[in-house]
Amino acid sequence: MDESEDVPKDFIKLKSEKLSVDEVSELVVSPYCGAVSLFIGTTRNNFEGKKVIHLEYEAYTSMAETEIKKICRDARQKWPSVKHIAVHHRLGVVPITEASVIIAVSSPHRAESLEAVTYCINTLKASVPIWKKEIYEDEYSWKENKECFWANSEK
Amino acid sequence: QVSVLYFAKSAELAGLRCESLSVPRHITSLQLWEEIVKAHPRLAVIRDQVVFAVRQEYVPLGNQLVVLQSGDEVAIIPPISGG
DSSP, rough: SSSSSSOOOOEEEEEEEEOOHHHHHHHHHTTSEEEEEEEEOOSSSEEEETTEEEEEEEEEEHHHHHHHHHHHHHHHHHHHOOOOOOOEEEEEEEEETTTEEEEEESSHHHHHHHHHHHHHHHHHHOOOOEEEEEEEEEOEEEEOOOOOOOOOOOO | EEEEEEEHHHHHTTOOOOEEEEESSEEEEHHHHHHHHHGGGGGGGGGGGEEEETTEEEEEEEOOOEEOOOEEEEEOOOOOOOO
16 A cells, blocks of 8 residues: 555654654554554652652753664664664653653564563663753752663662 | 763753863873863762763763864763653
8 A cells, every 4th residue: 555665764753842652653553563562751740759840851962863773773683573663752841741752663573562662761761861850849850860871879 | 172062960060051172182081071170160079970972972981092073072971861
C-alpha cells in the first residue's frame, strides 16, 4: 500500500511542547511489525518527602541528538530485527504527571522491541546530556542519574 | 579561541551559558579546567562531578591531552539527569 520501502528510521525530537504518545507510537508503526513497545517517563510529585511543584529540563541539544542517534545505532546492532525507533524528550517546564520522555520501538516480534526500549531508556539516562531540575515549594535541586558515571554516588 | 558552554549547575555558578576563551592548542583536560576556574572561581566546588565534552565527545578531567582548534566547542557537563 505504501510506496516507500519502509526503511528502518530513527525519529529523534527534543521539544518544549507537550509530548504525545499517539504521535510517537504512530511514527514507528509498520506493516512488517507485529509489536510496538513504548516507554513513557512521567514526572512524580514527590522526592524524599518534599513536594515537587514541577520539573525543568535543559539540554546540550546538538550533542544530545547525536548521543541519542548513537543509542539507536547500538540498539539496532544488538537487535537487528528492530524496525523504527522514536525518542521524544521534552525540554523546559514539565508539570506533574506529564511525560518528559517517550520512547517507541517497533519490531516483527515483541521480544526485541521490549528489550530495545529498555536498553534505550537505560542508556539515555547514562549518556545523553540532558539535565533535570526539581522545583520544590521553597528550593530546587539539580538531579543526578545514578547511571551517570561521573556523578558522586556516595551521598 | 574556543567556545565554552555552561549547562545546569555550572551555568548557575558561572553566571553565563557561553563565552569565548583563549587556550593553548595542546592542553590537558585538567589544565583546561583550571583555566576556566580562574575566570569563574565559583566553579571549583563542582570539580569532582563534571566532565568535559570536547567537540561533543566526553573527556574526563585528568591528564588526557586534548588538541583544540579555533572555534571548537568545549562544554562543561555536570551529572546528567535526562529521561
